[in-house]
Amino acid sequence: MYKVKIVVVCGSGVAMAMHAAYKLREYLEEEKLYVHIDGSGNNELPGRINAYDMVVSNSQVTVKTDKPIFSAIPLITGVGEKELVEKIIAKVREIQEEKNSDK
């Protein structure tokens, strides 16, 4: 099974990406979706983005990319969190299926 790679981004990397990443991992594991999650500071993102399938960010993503981007804010405030998590779960499944059928 292909392991979807997600990068969670925050401004300078002082722990907020980590908080969002831990929550996201818990939600995905409940769905038996095992993914690879890294955290990144916004400044490092341009050099790293190609290694990932999906970006979840609490700052504006300025690097040009066709990768799916989700806001991390609902994971911090709880407002709109359920809807966000449903969208991310659907996207993770979609990427998994694509990658598995490529093989």
Place this chain on the structure above:
Amino acid sequence: MGNINFNDENVNQDELSIEEHLILVKEKVTSREEIIRKLGNMLFENGYVKNTYTQAVLDREIEYPTGLQARVTGVAIPHTDTEHVLIPAVAIATLENPVIFNGMGMPDTEVEVDTILMLAIHNPKSVVSILRKVIFILEDDEALTKMRFAKTKLEIKNIMTNHIRSLANK
């Protein structure tokens, strides 16, 4: 920050100071700069941060604003790079009247903020466990409401420490 290595979850966790001398209640200010300066001075005068901290928080707030619209109210979590911090702490303020912060991840939006959690973090991995519990108060409607209406520093300290304790098993 580099990679989140989940195997590091068991690294020794440091305390995050939540003390009455780092709390302001129903403070009367007219701008986000004013409240950031007040909280920054408290952290500096009590030895938690270097004299560069407050300006670094103000500068970062422009590039990466920290206003967050929770269900109960607008909360801001101003912070900055670890190099400006000596001892990890959270300075807390509630405001008599809200001030405008720009939205985290949405710099063009404005959030009316009346509760501020100013973070002084020296090593994210060493405080991630307790820091996560502090941030979870944004989703705890009851605790956040109590904090907004608290009348004393001690009350605010107790609300936060009880909230953290209630998550002890998470």
